[in-house]
Amino acid sequence: MLTPIAPRQSAGRGPRFDLNRWLRWATWALVAATLVGRLGEYYFVFELVSHFVVLYCVVAVFLSAYWLFTGSRLVRITTGCLLLNSFLAAPWLVADPPAAAQHDFRVLHANVLYTDTDMQRTIRLIGEQQPDLFVLQEMTPATIRALVPLRSTYPFQYEIWSKGPCHILVGSRTPFSVDKQAVKTQQVIHLTTTINGREMALVTVHPRTPVLPSWFAERNRQLAYVADLTRREPRPTLLIGDFNISVFSPVYHRIFEEEPVSQPALAACRKGFGISPTWPRFFPPGMIPIDHAFVNGGLRTVRFQPLEQPGSDHKAVVVDLKWADRS
Incomplete structure (x- = not known):
């Protein structure tokens, strides 16, 4: 068988x-x-x-x-x-069609990546955009020294330590005064300056990436502080930085979009210009918007645009602004 x-x-x-x-x-x-x-x-x-x-x-x-x-x-x-x-x-x-709008001043923000030592690319970017103020994050003492060529155009500069090896550097064409208490207690730059005969304020911060419970809480405290500071500032004010939070976060909604009683609202500069993702630049399908700019009632945004920034994992951001009473 x-x-x-x-x-x-x-x-x-x-x-x-x-x-x-x-x-x-x-x-x-x-x-x-x-x-x-x-x-x-x-x-x-x-x-x-x-x-x-x-x-x-x-x-x-x-x-x-x-x-x-x-x-x-x-x-x-x-x-x-x-x-x-x-x-x-x-x-x-939704993004409005780009328009050739006149602006009263321009601010450039760039997270340069602390491991990048070639500051010539950053110098070129600033030279191309010709901002009135620039904010550079993830700087180090060495890369700050490498920006000496900018001193002739931006003689007024100020830097603080933000976290780990990272510093924030602000450069301006015009002299400014700094709120030292905000630096000491919150690692926040809050400065006031005069541009084209008008006084304005700038606030910037670079909180920790929220990958630990303590860093999550620390980031939220810093962001709540700068949002409140910008709302209360009587001058026209721009709040700008790498906030390590996207527009889709419930925390973002609570801090920046919910309007506190008796306080003026903040306006997101990217609103009307599309999502404008900025990180991670090396992986476009997963890019999210974590570099932000906000204004209080004294300013209006006429341009918000991410820019290619070789050497960094972020895109830079340029913001053109007008005084609200001239819009």
């Missing part, structure tokens, strides 16, 4: 790849990221996943199309994620 021979299995061949199984896992991961990100007010890990709303929209589109094609009920879940993330991203998606 002949014994049936079992089919021969290829040596070393593992289980067959199951596409549906992996896409189901991806779907539930998308659901978790969408919902958990809304709890970012309470825990730093939750907030870290809140920043990638646009990326979640893209993933949800592909998953929705696949589940629709296969007739799966999961299409409802992925479509729900798409709608929620689209709702969160919608206020920042």
